[in-house]
Amino acid sequence: MTTPQPFVLKWGIISTGRIAMDFVKDLLVDPKTRGTTDVGHKIVAVGSRSVESAQKFIKAYAPNEADIKAYGTYNEVYANPNVNAVYIGTPHTLHYENALAALEAGKHVLCEKATTSNAAELKALLKLAKEKKLFFMEALWTRFHPLTLELKRIAEEGTLGDPVVLHADLSADFHIESLPLNHRMLDPKLGGGALLDLGPYPLFWAILALYEHPSNKNARPSSIVGSIVKTPITGVDASTSFTLNFTENLQAQAILSCSMQVPAANFGATIRYKNGNIIVKPPIFRSPAVTVQYYDKPGGDIVREETKAFSYVGGGWHFEADEVARCVRDGKLESDLWGHEKSIIMMEVFDEVSKVPPDGQGNTHMI
Amino acid sequence: MTTPQPFVLKWGIISTGRIAMDFVKDLLVDPKTRGTTDVGHKIVAVGSRSVESAQKFIKAYAPNEADIKAYGTYNEVYANPNVNAVYIGTPHTLHYENALAALEAGKHVLCEKATTSNAAELKALLKLAKEKKLFFMEALWTRFHPLTLELKRIAEEGTLGDPVVLHADLSADFHIESLPLNHRMLDPKLGGGALLDLGPYPLFWAILALYEHPSNKNARPSSIVGSIVKTPITGVDASTSFTLNFTENLQAQAILSCSMQVPAANFGATIRYKNGNIIVKPPIFRSPAVTVQYYDKPGGDIVREETKAFSYVGGGWHFEADEVARCVRDGKLESDLWGHEKSIIMMEVFDEVSKVPPDGQGNTHMI
Incomplete structure (x- = not known):
């Protein structure tokens, strides 16, 4: 009997701010340290407002990941065919346009809190995600601790x-x-x-x-x-x-x-x-x-x-990443633990x- | 050099409920146990809805005070010429009529919280107290701890x-x-x-x-x-x-x-x-x-x-009683520490x- 290979979710990262840094560092923590063996994570692309800052970010926080693409626009991340899911860590007022673009490009989305500037924007995002059969979740990491x-x-x-x-x-x-x-x-x-x-x-x-x-x-x-x-x-x-x-x-x-x-x-x-x-x-x-x-x-x-x-290796953002990976693997459009209704x-x-x-x-x- | 005699405030008690019991027990605590030497307290009258319950209250909580009058009406307390100040411990919705009657009879008033059922009632009481140059205070005992x-x-x-x-x-x-x-x-x-x-x-x-x-x-x-x-x-x-x-x-x-x-x-x-x-x-x-x-x-x-x-002998209601005694002694119409504006x-x-x-x-x- 062989152990099944974990499902590995391939991430595109939008923004190189502090919260994106925390998230990326956690994606690189060995899932086994938290008892996770069914899913894993791979960072495929990082998008920033300049290619230099994306490169600097990768060098600082993912120095051993040789094949992460550094982009000077967010659109290049959404367009990358290897990206399964996009993590959005920009300021609140940019979430709507960033998530909208990611969904339109066919990517699953994990979007930082507050998800949008208002409920109307969020509802528009959720409508699009459902139409396109894409997973969308607010990055309510605490829910998964x-x-x-x-x-x-x-x-x-x-x-x-x-x-x-x-x-x-x-x-x-x-x-x-x-x-x-x-x-x-x-x-x-x-x-x-x-x-x-x-x-x-x-x-x-x-x-x-x-x-x-x-x-x-x-x-x-x-x-x-x-x-x-x-x-x-x-x-x-x-x-x-x-x-x-x-x-x-x-x-x-x-x-x-x-x-x-x-x-x-x-x-x-x-x-x-x-x-x-x-x-x-x-x-x-x-x-x-x-x-x-x-x-x-x-x-x-x-x-x-x-x-x-409670203690664990890493910052605690990896638990929500595991949830995204499992949901995407299972074809779910929302999390059972932190679903769309709660974000609304x-x-x-x-x-x-x-x-x-x-x-x-x-x-x-x-x- | 002789120590001046303390000013002794003579109290009439309205109601024989639990809060009146707490207050009366504290009036009987020796003021020196809390470092008070300038004022003291004497209970002159207790009014209840029946003379029997007033007598029972006195027997239970002031058994050594031989000359406290037990009344079956509140009006007899207000009418007693030996009473300087009336303590009102009835339910909230009776405070207004009790305090009004006490003030009209020329007595200073210490009235339990909430002072009245609404601000309009309280303002009417305060207007009357000022007209009659009588002291009125909400029994905010915590303020004096x-x-x-x-x-x-x-x-x-x-x-x-x-x-x-x-x-x-x-x-x-x-x-x-x-x-x-x-x-x-x-x-x-x-x-x-x-x-x-x-x-x-x-x-x-x-x-x-x-x-x-x-x-x-x-x-x-x-x-x-x-x-x-x-x-x-x-x-x-x-x-x-x-x-x-x-x-x-x-x-x-x-x-x-x-x-x-x-x-x-x-x-x-x-x-x-x-x-x-x-x-x-x-x-x-x-x-x-x-x-x-x-x-x-x-x-x-x-x-x-x-x-x-912090600790002291008694329940802590005596500190507000001391404040009333000092204010009455000094001819004040309200307390500097818990004045009318705060009650309003x-x-x-x-x-x-x-x-x-x-x-x-x-x-x-x-x-």
């Missing part, structure tokens, strides 16, 4: 009961007072602000813990409300809070926040169930450990607490939170 | 810089599914729901840390937004989140929450400053300890952390958050 898989198992095996309230915060001090005005965090033209850059992570935990919870029966959030403090520097959102209610079946609330002016809150993501708590330690995009607390009775005292730590909810939430009037006051919308 | 005084000193001495984001939660599982429908937490006629019962405490920390911060220059919140999950049992709010922005001078945000279906969040109140954090350990109404964390640089790493624990902000915030439409969706308002 071992910690997340284990947390979800614990959350849904029954002991904790239904979730009631969730707090999640992702913040980071970008020292915006010292940044150039065209920095991605400050420039409205690049989708700047805390919400689109940091907001996907607290919202992710709400979708995982509330939307995905079996008791929610796939009900979308019944309402959402956002509150924004804008920076006077460029007018983008500096500190943002948004609350989602899940009332159709679950009677639960998610209280989410992000700021680009302070470090992340110490409580990470805290999910409060009838019979206990789950605390996802910061950073919530790649948490090192999760603590589960069990009460003696609903709303009672904590009588049992377990902390589970994300963008619709961001759309609603962003509709705060120009005076910076809070606002409310239904979705 | 040694921990709070020390926290405020640390927050404002300069090292931490301006506050940016604050999270505060007060929740408690009241097991509402098992309560009688006329319980104060469930009955709309008693002001039931999480907001008026639990909401004053997270909001208190926002007012202390943001409204009172010198950089805020006394600016009121520029906007507020609320989100409510109602209980199907009686339709009152079960889990509520509300966010206040302070943008006129401070560019800061307070994210507050309360629920009567889960225990309090483990993070208590977390105030995030440019140069560090202050964490008020739960329960945030009577915190046992505060941790102050200092960064090496704005938004940097925590390089110094100090935890200060509280009620206006609750008014706005409560304006959620009947379908239970979130809502937004400016104040």
Whole structure:
């Protein structure tokens, strides 16, 4: 009996920024170090705004990969017949045009968060992907981490009961007072602000813990409300809070926040169930450990607490790459774990939170 | 040289419920145990709905105070010429008529939180108190705790810089599914729901840390937004989140929450400053300890952390009683530490958050 050869997905990389660097470094980690033997990855092409920067990127982060093509345009990556799937790591406001071009060229797509600038753009991309029978996934890497898989198992095996309230915060001090005005965090033209850059992570935990919870029966959030403090520097959102209610079946609330002016809150993501708590330690995009607390009775005292730590070789982006490879191998158009509907909810939430009037006051919308 | 005799405030107690019990027990604690030598307290009268319950209350909680009058009506307390100040511990929706009657009878008033059912009622009370030159204070006992005084000193001495984001939660599982429908937490006629019962405490920390911060220059919140999950049992709010922005001078945000279906969040109140954090350990109404964390640089790493624990004889309600005694002694009409303007902000915030439409969706308002 022979071991079947792993399915190797051939990647084209769009952008040579920091997130593309993280992703490429992880593609080169031996999959066996994370127990993956059924799929593997090969980097075929890297596209940048100049061929020199693509070459420099390859030399720096994939020095032992002799046959990666370096391109000075993204279109050459999409046109390369050896590329199966394109990873898009450009700024938010370019995702739509980049993903559209990749799909039109017949490539599967893994697209960074926030997937697009608004839900309408995302829906157009998904429509095209389905028409062309191509796989499309938002690069929600946290969904595929071992910690997340284990947390979800614990959350849904029954002991904790239904979730009631969730707090999640992702913040980071970008020292915006010292940044150039065209920095991605400050420039409205690049989708700047805390919400689109940091907001996907607290919202992710709400979708995982509330939307995905079996008791929610796939009900979308019944309402959402956002509150924004804008920076006077460029007018983008500096500190943002948004609350989602899940009332159709679950009677639960998610209280989410992000700021680009302070470090992340110490409580990470805290999910409060009838019979206990789950605390996802910061950073919530790649948490090192999760603590589960069990009460003696609903709303009672904590009588049992377990902390589970997780580690692996690499940065943690390879788990989502494995998911893409498996889905492409199996002919799937979306991931079972992070499918299109969840990405649509994300963008619709961001759309609603962003509709705060120009005076910076809070606002409310239904979705 | 003789030590001056302390000024002794003579109290009438309205209601014989649990909160009145806590307050009365603290009035009987020797003030010297908390370092108080300038004022003292004497209980003159207790009013209940029957004289028997007033007598029972006195026997249970003030057995050594021989000359306390037990009354079966509140009006007899207000009419007692020996009473200087009335403490009102009835349910929220009775505060207005009780305080009005006390003021009309010429008594100073300490009124439990939430002071009234809405801001209009509170403003009417404050107008009457000023006309009659009587002292009125919301019973915001947490404001007068040694921990709070020390926290405020640390927050404002300069090292931490301006506050940016604050999270505060007060929740408690009241097991509402098992309560009688006329319980104060469930009955709309008693002001039931999480907001008026639990909401004053997270909001208190926002007012202390943001409204009172010198950089805020006394600016009121520029906007507020609320989100409510109602209980199907009686339709009152079960889990509520509300966010206040302070943008006129401070560019800061307070994210507050309360629920009567889960225990309090483990993070208590977390105030995030440019140069560090202050964490008020739960329960945030009577915190046992505060941790102050200092960064090496704005938004940097925590390089110094100090935890200060606080303890005293009694439940902690006596500190607010001392404040009332000092203010009455000095002829003040409001407290410098918790004045009328702060109580008005509280009620206006609750008014706005409560304006959620009947379908239970979130809502937004400016104040």
